[in-house]
Amino acid sequence: xxxxxxxxxxPDDLVAxxxxxxxxxxxxxxxxxxxxDEVLRAHDYPEVxxxxxxxxxxxxxxxxxxxxxxxxxxVEARGDGPVRYVVADYDTTGALRGYCRFDPDEVAQLQTxxxxxxxxxxxxxxxxxxxVDQGPDMDRYQGVTAIEGETLALCAEQYFAxxxxxxxRIRLAVGQADDGQxxxxxxxxxxxxxxxxxxxxxxxEEAWTRTQALFETVGxxxxxxxxxxxxxxxxxxxxxxxxxxxxxxxxxxxxxCSQDRIETVxxxxxxxxxxxxxxxxxxxxxxxxxxxxxxxxxxGALEAA
Numbered sequence: 001x002x003x004x005x006x007x008x009x010x011p012d013d014l015v016a017x018x019x020x021x022x023x024x025x026x027x028x029x030x031x032x033x034x035x036x037d038e039v040l041r042a043h044d045y046p047e048v049x050x051x052x053x054x055x056x057x058x059x060x061x062x063x064x065x066x067x068x069x070x071x072x073x074x075v076e077a078r079g080d081g082p083v084r085y086v087v088a089d090y091d092t093t094g095a096l097r098g099y100c101r102f103d104p105d106e107v108a109q110l111q112t113x114x115x116x117x118x119x120x121x122x123x124x125x126x127x128x129x130x131x132v133d134q135g136p137d138m139d140r141y142q143g144v145t146a147i148e149g150e151t152l153a154l155c156a157e158q159y160f161a162x163x164x165x166x167x168x169r170i171r172l173a174v175g176q177a178d179d180g181q182x183x184x185x186x187x188x189x190x191x192x193x194x195x196x197x198x199x200x201x202x203x204x205e206e207a208w209t210r211t212q213a214l215f216e217t218v219g220x221x222x223x224x225x226x227x228x229x230x231x232x233x234x235x236x237x238x239x240x241x242x243x244x245x246x247x248x249x250x251x252x253x254x255x256x257c258s259q260d261r262i263e264t265v266x267x268x269x270x271x272x273x274x275x276x277x278x279x280x281x282x283x284x285x286x287x288x289x290x291x292x293x294x295x296x297x298x299x300g301a302l303e304a305a
Contacts, residue, residue: 013033015061016030016245025192029191031098034186035251037185049107049122056088072092078127085101096291129144160193171220173221248272262286268304269291
């Protein structure tokens, strides 16, 4: 892919790839607008839960956009805290969806002691997982690490250090912005990775140390600021060395649920179990946990061949 013009703004709902000129560092920057707003508004999440899911969506987009094949990346965390489960599901067409399972009373109680509880406080003791799905003909690859640190970014950094031995730094941010027509969710993330030294490059540790120092200066507010474009943010961070930005990958909210999928799942249940699902009006109703769409199915449709 060719470099983008320095004057070309990078829009929302896109993951941009960048390379710091002459340095052993590659990276990706994600800015999520309508896509993450649609995912988070599908449920009436408490703000801290929405923040956690927004972080998972930004992380899935950052990491999943680097897949070199058609497939999916799932970012998950499971724990014994007020949030039992969070998942973000990205596929290489740019489709993104996510879901949180939580105890409302426990989340409310936690917030009385924390201004903004992070991932560790919300999830408790548990595991952080990344799963790569290359389709039905290939085995899934899954890496697991313990939940440590107060952000999903720290969990992911630990995952890369343990599972892939790739020095990686990640920053994530989620918040709401008012565009004059109401508040809308936004999310952002930036990831940098160290390219190991080789005979041609020689030692690259000093360059990685310097780049990390610049990376540390990025603020969460900058990652979701509607007035600051992605290219402006990258220039602000790395203008001393120069940064080359390449064509990015678009994102969109999209759920893979469908009438056919729901009916297929229901047909796998024994008839007596399906009978117990029938409501007073004679219909079976199933709500997608991701997008909250409600499907109505006539029991007779499940008996057909």
